[in-house]
Amino acid sequence: MNVSEVRTAMARVRMSDVAAAAGVSTATVSLVLSGAGGERISAQTQAKVREAAEAIGYAPNSVARSLRTQKTRMIGLLSDTIATTPFAGRMLAGANDAAREHGHLMVLVDTDGDLAQERQAIEALTGQRVDAMIYARMWHQVVDAPTGLAEGSVFLDCRPADGGWPAVVPDDRDGGVAATRELVAAGHRRIAYLDAPAGSGVVASELRHQGYLQVLAEAGITPDPALHVRAETDAGGGRAAAGALLDLPAEVRPTALFCFNDRMAMGAYTAAHRRGLRIPQDLSVVGYDDQQLIAAELDPPLTTLALPHYEMGRWAMEVALGKRQADPAEPYRMRCPVIRRDSVGPPPPQRASR
Template sequence: MTIRDVAQRAGVSSATVSLVLNNVADSRVSAATAERVRAAASELAYAPNLVARGLRRRRTNTIAVLSDEIATTPFASRMIGAIQDVAMRNGLLVFMVNTAGDPETERSAVVAFNQQQVDGFVYACLYHRVVDLPPGLGSNVVVLDGRTRRPRFPAVVPDDRGGARAAVTELLAHGHRRIGFVNDYSATVAADLRLKGYRDALREHGVRFDKRAVRNAEPGLEPSAEAAVRLHEDAGVTALFCFNDRVAIGAYHGLRRHGLAVPRDVSVVGFDDQEFVADYADPPLTTVALPHYAMGQWAAEELIERINGGTDQPRVCEMPCELVRRGSVGPPRADGT
């Protein structure tokens, strides 16, 4: 099927079909004629040759997503879904490679994508971190859920500090003043920012920071369970803010084994809003949602703007993190235990 077939069906010239299907402004084609051309193209199932169009415009209408682990992790798959949605609305095809964080795989992927002459790259991370980008990406690059050491390219990250502040503020609003924090044992960007947000909320409400109320837990339910129990017994906390939802579930287990109920004895707030974890906890976990879809959408739209010659400012967007209220927060016990 060719453009000539569409022109013959619509009773117009091939040039008119080209003007209509390429959405050329000021083409002086009447609305009725344009509608007739689109109807003919639809009836004939005609699709423009995007390769040829791309060659004329020196574009391939493709973008690449270079990720460490998110392409194989359901936890962050909404970022990928958002990129695909934006790409489809703009007539772009998305290529994707999951590198498992291996530098050699990254370099090979960049070479392969450049051979395909992709129009730009989204460099995507599973969690908020500082990244060293591989060479060869060019100038049309956006970093998703990470940032470079020096501001070179646009980047979008969750507002970890603001999300933590909102989580602790929720506990303070319920009357808690002895609030513990089970943080990640790794010195990640997110761990540092969430600790700062925790301290921000305490300071804003006139509550003195007590370093005994903060414990770092290694991965796994048992370390989190132990940290939660120790904070309750040694620091006398009546509420816990947890680095993520998995840490919060570990805290649930530890508290329950010691005869403590959530939220009757200890209130708990998580972070991430991980599907099938936070909402299926018993009781359902109040948590802070990571804005995966919104971040993916922002990254794709920013990349398209750069490809189209828009802004080249290396700004960092901190995407707000919404508090999701469920059933794990209540007032402290009247007897203070």
């Protein structure tokens, strides 16, 4: 049967049909299938009713069930552009997997960042009586919590400016620490940070820079402002920023680059290759994001940090479902693991001790 035929067949099967098939009253069927049979109805009769319901394809009315339980078993996920971009789709996969495992349906609405659409979407989800909402953003942001969110809602890859809601974000400061430690551990002292533009409002930019500075201090390395370069966070920006650094005199040129994201790292590869520099023999590079079709495909494959998109999506859904506890006063910061590939090595021998 096609979908229409299945729906038609299911619509014809009533509770009275189950009662007739099991040889019991409709009231008995109602009690058994609602889970209220308890000790009033024998285990044998309850088993007979359930077998009959399964045999004839009875499906309980979800609307009636929601009126009884005050639960629709639906969770609304409201995002800006996650569903229409390739970068963060695993957040949706993580949230959807968790919802399905616990018998819930995830309803996705993508507003493309339009506030008017966002208000309409919240009203629509509220009208559908979703049990909770997940408010998600494409990348780590501090946001003003919209009005009308359902009780028990969760923020995903963003955190409300005034707190008060459970939230999960990547631990970008710790990520900056981990990335810089990879390079220090390899013996590098002249480490540059290719950062996002000033005033861009990118929360991760400052957090990763804080982690970078922390590790330099731990290693006794005096930060050189000339090695903190800001540019657009795409391949062109990375190429320009890395090119300016690699054109410095050899004695002050960085031997390693920590790039804000993998696209900037891709541009840095181009800048290095154009100057006859080999990675990692002459220059080590660490990226961020573990972006599909970039990090593992570069030559050599890029050492980077993975944004835990799937895990954050699962966490948010589990909190929304009440399967996990969260502190609404403090966002949960999820670790970004290092993905080690082939772009990090020791500095060139003549530069190792400088």
